[in-house]
Amino acid sequence: MLRQVPETDSVIDYTYTQDSIRTFYRGQKRYELSNHLGKVLAVITDRRIQACGAGDDIYYNAQVVSVSDYYPFGMRIKEREWKDSSFGYRFGFNGQEGDDEVSGEGNTIAFKYRINDTRLGRFFAVDPLASEYPFWTPYQFAGLLPIRFVELEGLEPGESFATQDAAALNFSQLFNDNSIRDNKEYGTRIYSKNSGGIMSYSYTIPVVGAGAAIQIVDLEAVAVPSGTKVTAFAHTHAASTASAAITYDDNNFSGTPGSTASGDIGYAEVVYIDGYVSTPDGSFDKYDVANTKIIPLPSPGVASDTGPGTGVSGTAVKSTSIYTFKSGDSLKSIAERYLTTEAAIQTENSTVDFTKIKSGDTLNVTN
Numbered sequence: 378m379l380r381q382v383p384e385t386d387s388v389i390d391y392t393y394t395q396d397s398i399r400t401f402y403r404g405q406k407r408y409e410l411s412n413h414l415g416k417v418l419a420v421i422t423d424r425r426i427q428a429c430g431a432g433d434d435i436y437y438n439a440q441v442v443s444v445s446d447y448y449p450f451g452m453r454i455k456e457r458e459w460k461d462s463s464f465g466y467r468f469g470f471n472g473q474e475g476d477d478e479v480s481g482e483g484n485t486i487a488f489k490y491r492i493n494d495t496r497l498g499r500f501f502a503v504d505p506l507a508s509e510y511p512f513w514t515p516y517q518f519a520g521l522l523p524i525r526f527v528e529l530e531g532l533e534p535g536e537s538f539a540t541q542d543a544a545a546l547n548f549s550q551l552f553n554d555n556s557i558r559d560n561k562e563y564g565t566r567i568y569s570k571n572s573g574g575i576m577s578y579s580y581t582i583p584v585v586g587a588g589a590a591i592q593i594v595d596l597e598a599v600a601v602p603s604g605t606k607v608t609a610f611a612h613t614h615a616a617s618t619a620s621a622a623i624t625y626d627d628n629n630f631s632g633t634p635g636s637t638a639s640g641d642i643g644y645a646e647v648v649y650i651d652g653y654v655s656t657p658d659g660s661f662d663k664y665d666v667a668n669t670k671i672i673p674l675p676s677p678g679v680a681s682d683t684g685p686g687t688g689v690s691g692t693a694v695k696s697t698s699i700y701t702f703k704s705g706d707s708l709k710s711i712a713e714r715y716l717t718t719e720a721a722i723q724t725e726n727s728t729v730d731f732t733k734i735k736s737g738d739t740l741n742v743t744n
Contacts, residue, residue, distance in 0.1 A: 404440060407466075414523075415472040415572040419444050420464075445469050449523040450498030453483040470495065472572075493518060522736055537577040541567055541651065542663065542674060544578040545611040549655035551715065552583055554680035554693035555744060556613035557657060562586040564596045564612035567653075568605040580611065582714055593644060609651040612641070616691030617657035617682040624688075628656040634669040642671075657682040657691065697743040703736050715744045 404424035409417045425437035442464045446457035451470035460466060467474050470486055479485040479492065486493045491500040499516040507515035538544040544567050552563045565580040581599045584591060591612060601607055618624045630652070632640025645652035645666045652664040659681030663672045684692035700711060708731060712719045723731065726740050 407442065407464075409468075409472075411472065411572070411574060416447055417443075417445065417469045417472060420466055442466065443469075448495070450518055451486055451493060451495035451523075453495075498523070537579055539577065541569070541578050541609055544580050545609065545653040545663070546661060546674070546676070546679075548580050548583070548611045549613070549653070549661050549676070550678040550680075551696050551698060551744060553613050553655040553659070554696050555716065556655075557616050557680060557682045557684075557691040557693040559585070560616040560688070560690045562591045562613055562615050564591040564610065566596065566599055566601060566607050567609040567611060568601040569608045570602075570605045578608070583716060585716070586615075607650060609653060610645070611653035611655075614654060614656045616684065616688065617686035618688040619657075619686035621686065621688030628658045628660055630654055630662060630664055630671060634664070634671065655679050657686075695743050697741055700740045700742050702734055702738045702740060706736075711740070711742065715742050717742065717744045 404422045406423040408421050408423070410419040410421065411417050419441060420443040421439040421441050424440040426440055428436055428438055430436055442461040443466045444457075444459045446454045447470050448454060453469070469475060471488075473486045473488055475483060476485045476487045476492065477483070480494065480496075484494065484496055486495060488500075491502045491504070493500050498518055499514075500518060501516075503515040504513075504517070507513075513521070538547065548565050548567075552565075556563045563583045563585055565583045567578060567580045569576055569578050581601060584595050584599060586592070586595075596610065614627050617627055619627070630641045632642030632644075634642055636643060636646070641652055641654060642664055645664050646669075649666055651666050653662065654664075655661050655676070659676055659679050661674050661676035661679050663674055664670075665672055678696070680693040680696065682691035682693055684690075698715070700715075702711075708719045708722060712722055722740060722742060723729075725743055729738070729740065
């Protein structure tokens with residue numbers, strides 16, 4: 378039985394069971410349809426509207442409550458927007474909330490730290506991190522490349538990967554060699570971000586263990602950017618102990634699948650996220666927590682310990698990456714992410730004029 382509700386323009390759907398009648402409203406759940414930058418182009422509800430085609434054909438359309446299009450810096454295109462005012466939808470450009478009380482409808486967007494004037498393509502206030510980006514005006518929006526980038530608003534820069542496995546592999550490629558040479562475990566938290574229905578993954582700046590092992594409390598103390606979700610952790614197993622007086626199972630996860638008692642697997646099951654490990658023999662494995670299964674993964678570019686395997690500092694060739702400079706980056710943030718120094722990056726890229734570097738330029742980073 379379906380009934381129109383004039384006050385809400387919703388539909389009540391009655392479900393009959395043996396001992397009760399359950400109801401729920403259609404038309405009050407909303408879905409945002411966004412592009413690659415998280416700009417909300419349309420909003421629909423879970424209510425379907427019947428329509429008739431040729432002959433006896435019947436089909437259904439989604440109930441559309443908002444349609445918008447934007448100029449590059451967020452000002453709405455008046456000829457290309459429509460909104461059902463009864464729904465009171467306030468979001469849109471970059472998924473941010475509009476503030477129509479400042480300078481009229483659609484002209485101001487309230488980001489987390491500052492307010493943006495969409496007509497001018499600039500913020501009202503100085504960027505709190507302006508001192509780290511001397512090559513940009515302190516009022517700039519999205520690195521002045523709004524077609525390609527979103528405004529990060531102070532989130533730590535991080536490489537974006539299409540899959541969780543790819544983010545974990547990148548961590549292993551960059552830091553397993555450091556782990557072997559230092560004979561210390563390195564660890565990171567992998568997080569996901571949903572931008573208009575497009576999932577991407579990155580990882581936090583690695584934590585270095587004080588000894589052979591990482592303390593869980595230190596790993597969990599590393600915050601992930603707001604609006605993201607921790608989906609996995611990744612870590613390394615330091616140098617090889619194959620020829621040491623006391624040997625360890627260096628090349629495998631510690632712990633037993635299906636048991637939360639201890640070890641790498643135990644931690645994954647307690648917090649219920651996937652785990653990854655890169656080991657002294659250059660292997661790269663995943664623990665699939667949902668299926669309690671260890672999965673060996675391809676490990677191109679993951680270093681192995683070519684030293685004597687005596688449980689002290691091992692031998693591994695340093696890794697070099699080609700990093701593409703993007704909106705929100707600074708020399709300091711890149712050095713922190715790769716656990717190196719600004720001076721080392723400048724020395725390695727001696728032909729680069731760092732006062733003129735811009736989004737899209739590349740740097741070599743060896744760590």
